[in-house]
Amino acid sequence: MNRMASMPTSVKLLMSLHFVLGAGALFGGGTLVLDPSGRLLGMPPDLMRAPVFPNFLIPGLILFFVLGVGPLGVLFSLAGQKSWKLGEALNVFKTLHWSWTFSLYIGFALIIWITVQMYVLQAASVVHAGYLFLGLLIQTVTLLPGTQDYCRKT
Secondary structure: OOOOOOOOHHHHHHHHHHHHHHHHHHHHHHOOOOOOHHHHHHOHHHHHOOOOOOOHHHHHHHHHHHHHHHHHHHHHHHHHHOHHHHHHHHHOOOEEEEHHHHHHHHHHHHHHHHHHHHHHHHOOOOHHHHHHHHHHHHHHHHHHHHHHHHHHHO
8 A cells, every 4th residue: 555645644744844844944044045144035134133143154054954954854754764873863752763753853943943033033923923833733743643653663
């Protein structure tokens, strides 16, 4: 039987959520790496108020790799249940496939990323609320019994 056909709806939804996050973060992070001033995204230079970074290059790299490449890697690993030694080494839930655990990690990373962003900007917007919701939704769908059963090691 086709693996996608037998996949629970919760896993398909989770894969969709990771795609939305990953595609958006690849675009945003990639754009910030190409233009660390933020102008390509229409961001004013004074937006980076905190003296942590002189420009958006480091945040762009973090966004690109952690919230862009990471979720897309989880998406493909959920679909194929591929093994990865480093993923297994960092997996704290040994009875579940590493991609399940990394899905939780991605949800936490997104929530932390947005929270730090709101703190640095000393502001919050509808976009921030939407991404916080996305992070919580990723975690919730990851924790659903159907998702856990699908990712349980046999």
